[in-house]
Amino acid sequence: MRKRGPIDFDAVRDMALALPGVEESTAYGLPALKVHGKLLACVPANRSAEPASLVVRVDFDDRTELLAADPAVYYVTDHYVGYSAVLVRLSRIDPGALRDLLGMALKFVTRTPVRKRRISK
Helix, strand or coil, rough: CCCEEEECCHHHHHHHHHHCCCEEECCCCCCEEEEECCCEEEEECCCCCCCCCEEEECCCCHHHHHHHHCCCECCCHHHHHCCCCEEEEEECCCCHHHHHHHHHHHHHHHCCCCCCCCCCC
């Protein structure tokens, strides 16, 4: 178990690997966490992200709520606006909130897409 200290990607990895199906991987050559090959969270590859940030996959409604609830922790740059993800300032997030966020991301990434019903003529 890691000693308590600032949250970094190693701490994120430890939390995420405790979730079912999460595995270490890479995205754009940087550390990432995936579930069944789908991105869950990663170190941001785009330079618009602040240092010591994390990209976490969430749906757009959840992202809007996170941004409104705590803009000191959660943010989005122009590059990430079109992606179902939020940027997280690791230096400002509480470990419990990070666990909850990773759980939210897991549900988002593994949910079954709603299929449109075919209407017969």
